[in-house]
Amino acid sequence: MEWANDKSKGGVLAHLERLETQMSRSCKNLEDPPRETAESDLGTKIRKLRCLRDKLRAEVKQRQARIKASTANAEPDQTLEISEQEAVGGKEENMKAILQAYRFTGINLFASGLSGKRTSRGVCVCISTAFEGNLLDSYFVDLVIQKPLRIHHHSVPVFIPLEEISAKYLQTNIQHFLFCLCEYLNAYAGRKYQADQLQRDFAAFLAGPLQRNSLCNLLSFTYKVEPQSRSFPFCARLLYKDLTTTLPTDVTITYQGTDASSTSWEEQRASHENLFFTKPLHQVFTSFARNGER
């Protein structure tokens, strides 16, 4: 394609002139319809150029696909990397890319409650939380597309380890940062929901208030399973050491009744432990209530 850029020989117009001259010369040499030859020459040229264009387009597509494939192999889910260049310039395209990634990623975003909105300096992501089909609180993170990427505003509670999660993922992998934050917030919302439900609907089964903390990752209470009973024979201590889960990692049930020697109490105690490990808190008490009604 050098003729198009060859300034020393006078550029495109000059070249066309030369072609013309060539043609007229070959016309003089050949009696046969020179036009057809010239036309077919040009036609061939056009076909060749079109071929070249298609080849180049295909190569660009291939390269793009290769880049996508290689980054996809690095992480199981599709990743979106903010390159330095993108962070400094090309903000518009970057914004589009982030929002597209939200819609087209493998993991169902609507299930995880993420939505994004463009702002003048970046994107504001809204994280909705839910537990057992109940829609709970929403939180937002307002991101400024700069180098380094930073959080301008957010409504994440102060006891959620946002700084830790940002330090690990924000600069290198926005999607992972958001999913991780989503996990923490959803788990917190789920634990809080269970604790609130227990306090609200099963207060009669508890002796005194439910002891909890901001993250709802340590719950302590004294309870009974028979509604008519006047004593509260069991003490429960639930620890949620994994902040991304809504079920406890440690359960300790102690029997503090007077009849400590009886095996039936021990059986109950053990079965309660198992229940608290496997079912959400309020569901455990729902089953206590149901058994009590029999």
Place this chain on the structure above:
Amino acid sequence: MDETVAEFIKRTILKIPMTEMMTILKAWDFLPENQLQTVNFRQRKESLVQDLVLLCENKRASLRDAALLDIIYTQFHRHQKVWDVFQMSKEPGEDVDLFDMEQFKSSFEKILRRALKNVTVSFRDAEENAVWIRIAWGTQYRKPNQYKPVFVVYYSQTPYAFTSFCHLKSNTPLLSQALTVASNHHKIVKMDLRSRYLDSLKAIVFKQYNQLETKFKSDFHGGILAERKEPLRCLIKFSSPHLLEALKSLAPAGIADAPLSPLLTCIPNKGMNYFKIRDK
């Protein structure tokens, strides 16, 4: 009932405005409803207080009960105190914080008592998984002074503690240590942030605020600020129920000079509202 306790309860109840009397007594929940109903709340305050103190005596109110009443009074009148903010930090990579409120209270009190035998420590759980702590300091030989207590408000699993201004600065290191260790932190620093309004402090350190950017223009011709040979030394005190809002409104009013000093704009960002300006 101890004479000093009776006197303490009397003085505390006397502080309560008549309009709040019933509310605060109910929140205290020491004198039962039926007993409160026997009291004439329309009489002169002094007589009312006498009646109430008598009821407390009959019920054998302890120092603990009196301290609780003091906490409740302070919760209703938190703006009467000036609050400082302490920021705590942990070592990086620490385990998940399994904050146990009862353990915190027990640990906190133990640390204070180990150092100081004469100290009164009281707790009252508050909303949002927070706790109000009241500490009356004594010395090795003197009983705690119940009339100059320190209050601490701590929200569990956060790095911030709010403390009311303490006259006895010598006890601050001990208080800091107790807070840090009991809440599973390693370091504690006092922030340059101080206010009567706990909610504002909370909003700033918990980052629950909305910040708007403004530019100012000025129009000064002559007057005390113009054509001076020496710099003007003065104390400027801004006070308002919503100071930052008021400062923002200076722009449309065309009063302040541009650009606004970073001393004022950095307040929410840096969490500081207390600046020391020294001579060069």
